[in-house]
Amino acid sequence: MKVIELKNVSKIYNPKGIAVQAVNNVSIEFSQGEFTAIVGASGSGKTTLLNIIGGIDTPSSGEVYVNNKQINQLSERKLTEFRRDNIGFIFQQYNLLPVLTATENVEFIMELQGKPKTEREARAKELLIAIGLGEKLNERPSKLSGGQQQRVAVARALAHKPKFVIADEPTANLDSKSTEDLLQMMQELNQKEGVTFIFSTHDQRVVDKAKRVIVFEDGKVKEDYTKNDNEKHKI
Amino acid sequence: MTNKLAWKNIWRNKTRSFVFISAAFLGFAIALFTLNTMKSISQQRLDDAINIQTSYIQIHKKGFIEDKEITFTIPDADNVISKVKSINGVESISKHISSNAVMASPENNIVCEIKGVVPEQENKISVLKDFIIEGEQLNDLQKTPILVSKKTADKLKLKLKSKVVVTLKSANGEITGGTFRVVGIFATPSTPFDEGTAIARYNDLELLSGIKLPHELAIKIADPSKLKEVQSKIQSVLNNEYEVNDWMYLLPELFAFDSFINMIGVLFTVIIILGLGFSLMNTMNMIVQERTKELGMLRAIGQKKWSVFSMLLKEAGLMMSIGASGGILLGVLFVYMSSKHGISISEGLGFLGIRPTIYPKLNPELLGMISIMAIALTLLISAIPARRALKIKPQEALRD
Ligand SMILES: Nc1ncnc2c1ncn2[C@@H]1O[C@H](COP(=O)(O)OP(=O)(O)OP(=O)(O)O)[C@@H](O)[C@H]1O
Numbered sequence: 197m198k199v200i201e202l203k204n205v206s207k208i209y210n211p212k213g214i215a216v217q218a219v220n221n222v223s224i225e226f227s228q229g230e231f232t233a234i235v236g237a238s239g240s241g242k243t244t245l246l247n248i249i250g251g252i253d254t255p256s257s258g259e260v261y262v263n264n265k266q267i268n269q270l271s272e273r274k275l276t277e278f279r280r281d282n283i284g285f286i287f288q289q290y291n292l293l294p295v296l297t298a299t300e301n302v303e304f305i306m307e308l309q310g311k312p313k314t315e316r317e318a319r320a321k322e323l324l325i326a327i328g329l330g331e332k333l334n335e336r337p338s339k340l341s342g343g344q345q346q347r348v349a350v351a352r353a354l355a356h357k358p359k360f361v362i363a364d365e366p367t368a369n370l371d372s373k374s375t376e377d378l379l380q381m382m383q384e385l386n387q388k389e390g391v392t393f394i395f396s397t398h399d400q401r402v403v404d405k406a407k408r409v410i411v412f413e414d415g416k417v418k419e420d421y422t423k424n425d426n427e428k429h430k431i
Numbered sequence: 432m433t434n435k436l437a438w439k440n441i442w443r444n445k446t447r448s449f450v451f452i453s454a455a456f457l458g459f460a461i462a463l464f465t466l467n468t469m470k471s472i473s474q475q476r477l478d479d480a481i482n483i484q485t486s487y488i489q490i491h492k493k494g495f496i497e498d499k500e501i502t503f504t505i506p507d508a509d510n511v512i513s514k515v516k517s518i519n520g521v522e523s524i525s526k527h528i529s530s531n532a533v534m535a536s537p538e539n540n541i542v543c544e545i546k547g548v549v550p551e552q553e554n555k556i557s558v559l560k561d562f563i564i565e566g567e568q569l570n571d572l573q574k575t576p577i578l579v580s581k582k583t584a585d586k587l588k589l590k591l592k593s594k595v596v597v598t599l600k601s602a603n604g605e606i607t608g609g610t611f612r613v614v615g616i617f618a619t620p621s622t623p624f625d626e627g628t629a630i631a632r633y634n635d636l637e638l639l640s641g642i643k644l645p646h647e648l649a650i651k652i653a654d655p656s657k658l659k660e661v662q663s664k665i666q667s668v669l670n671n672e673y674e675v676n677d678w679m680y681l682l683p684e685l686f687a688f689d690s691f692i693n694m695i696g697v698l699f700t701v702i703i704i705l706g707l708g709f710s711l712m713n714t715m716n717m718i719v720q721e722r723t724k725e726l727g728m729l730r731a732i733g734q735k736k737w738s739v740f741s742m743l744l745k746e747a748g749l750m751m752s753i754g755a756s757g758g759i760l761l762g763v764l765f766v767y768m769s770s771k772h773g774i775s776i777s778e779g780l781g782f783l784g785i786r787p788t789i790y791p792k793l794n795p796e797l798l799g800m801i802s803i804m805a806i807a808l809t810l811l812i813s814a815i816p817a818r819r820a821l822k823i824k825p826q827e828a829l830r831d
């Protein structure tokens with residue numbers, strides 16, 4: 197089932213009069229349950245693309261559909277609601293709220309949605325236990341390792357059961373062991389719960405775990421392929 | 432959660448929050464205490480002047496205030512009194528004879544105003560009796576009694592029972608004089624009043640001067656806040672042969688000084704507001720600056736603009752409430768303590784009618800004003816940095 201569809205999407209940045217074509221006439225689709233890596237050189241447009249898919253940024257031209265609903269025309273307020281209800285975000289720098297505990301961080305979006313306390317708490321605990329942080333429920337981020345913080349971020353991104361999760365270089369700040377653990381956890385969530393993940397990365401080990409790989413170059417899709425389960429592919 | 436978040440965010444930078452909270456605490460404590468004390472001083476002066484000197488409203492024959500001419504008496508005074516008495520809001524009336532006079536003892540002499548009063552009437556509108564420090568107040572049994580101030584007594588070297596000669600202009604334009612005996616010595620907070628006033632019995636002055644009618648009717652009203660209303664009611668039952676004036680007209684310097692004190696109060700408040708406002712603005716600016724990334728993240732994951740805005744306002748509001756409520760509490764405590772023990776001001780301010788020791792009363796209006804100020808200040812000042820936070824674009828804030 198098609199979740200996201202981009203039609204002829206371009207993004208041109210124009211700081212100080214010098215136009216930069218960050219995304220150049222891209223048309224792609226993403227389906228339910230995908231586990232997709234977007235790779236490409238620095239400056240190739242990965243972040244820009246993810247931001248457009250996630251409704252954080254708007255394209256200069258082209259159309260973006262999520263669940264067949266066009267989102268690039270929404271008002272800012274509607275777009276904010278749309279992000280809150282449909283998308284989970286994982287950031288390179290974790291970006292947890294430092295003053296809240298792990299559980300409270302995970303609850304946060306559900307709170308924005310107005311879900312009742314008991315439901316929020318139950319869901320946050322369930323997720324944190326599932327990702328192996330049952331011991332750290334009431335710890336603040338500063339008491340957690342980078343890998344643990346990023347797991348909390350994954351739990352936060354999943355808490356409100358979004359249509360898909362977007363992660364811009366989620367492992368860039370992690371050591372290899374943490375990267376391994378995080379990917380394994382994401383894979384499990386993808387397989388068991390059918391969560392759709394779209395992430396960008398520079399890390400070959402991450403690419404190896406992806407089911408579909410989109411290679412970006414100069415704002416364009418250079419390659420887009422889906423692997424067989426046991427195939428390994430080098431970029 | 433945004434409430435909780437706002438609360439927890441305050442303690443992220445403890446030193447900075449502590450600095451602002453302490454500033455608000457001290458600012459409000461000092462502001463409340465100082466303004467309240469100033470207001471109390473000013474109010475006490477007015478109360479004293481009204482209760483001792485003028486009462487709230489006075490009726491004269493037109494022209495008397497400018498001239499003090501002995502023949503400018505109130506026509507048909509008994510009728511005027513009974514008319515005015517029946518007006519709603521008028522509590523009591525006291526008739527006066529008022530004349531410039533020379534008061535002489537074997538040692539010295541002074542020029543002053545001598546006032547003739549009916550003791551029983553006068554005691555209902557004046558509290559001068561409470562300021563008698565030696566002797567007693569006037570009554571009907573004494574023989575040609577007079578009350579003089581401590582200042583006058585010292586100057587003329589008078590003691591209780593001393594004789595003093597009062598000379599004034601009589602109704603038929605001649606000089607007349609009589610001997611009075613000191614029965615009481617008073618000292619009020621107002622030096623000018625003390626230096627310039629002596630009080631005798633109405634009947635005695637009537638006899639001495641030969642005039643048949645009073646110069647002045649002093650009126651006490653039941654509710655001071657209805658002053659203007661009662662004044663115009665009185666004016667409306669009298670024709671324009673009579674002049675009806677309130678204390679603000681009769682005590683212009685006092686009124687001007689009260690306005691001056693109020694102005695200083697406003698100035699003082701503005702300085703404190705500026706100081707606190709600057710501090711709050713600075714604090715909130717730093718907060719928005721430091722948390723740009725975090726605020727961008729919150730917008731990205733779906734927190735609405737208004738929610739981010741109000742979260743920042745709540746943070747500012749919480750800091751302000753902690754500081755201001757603590758400060759107001761301390762201020763109230765100060766006021767309470769000083770109302771018990773008194774604050775000694777200078778002895779030397781009697782020329783302004785200021786008492787040497789003052790017992791401030793808590794002014795609820797002032798308390799209300801200060802609380803509203805705290806709220807308004809928070810909302811106005813923190814809205815500016817909070818608005819800046821709304822301009823943060825998540826896609827830019829999240830890039831490194
Ligand atoms: N806000 C912006 N203003 C101007 N130019 C921008 C802006 N954001 C991105 N760009 C430019 O757009 C192009 C694509 O940037 P983007 O961040 O999407 O690349 P990326 O593939 O994510 O790179 P990296 O791997 O380094 O994260 C780059 O040339 C970049 O300089």
Ligand SMILES: [Mg+2]
Nearest residue numbers: 242243244364
């Ligand atoms: Mg990037």
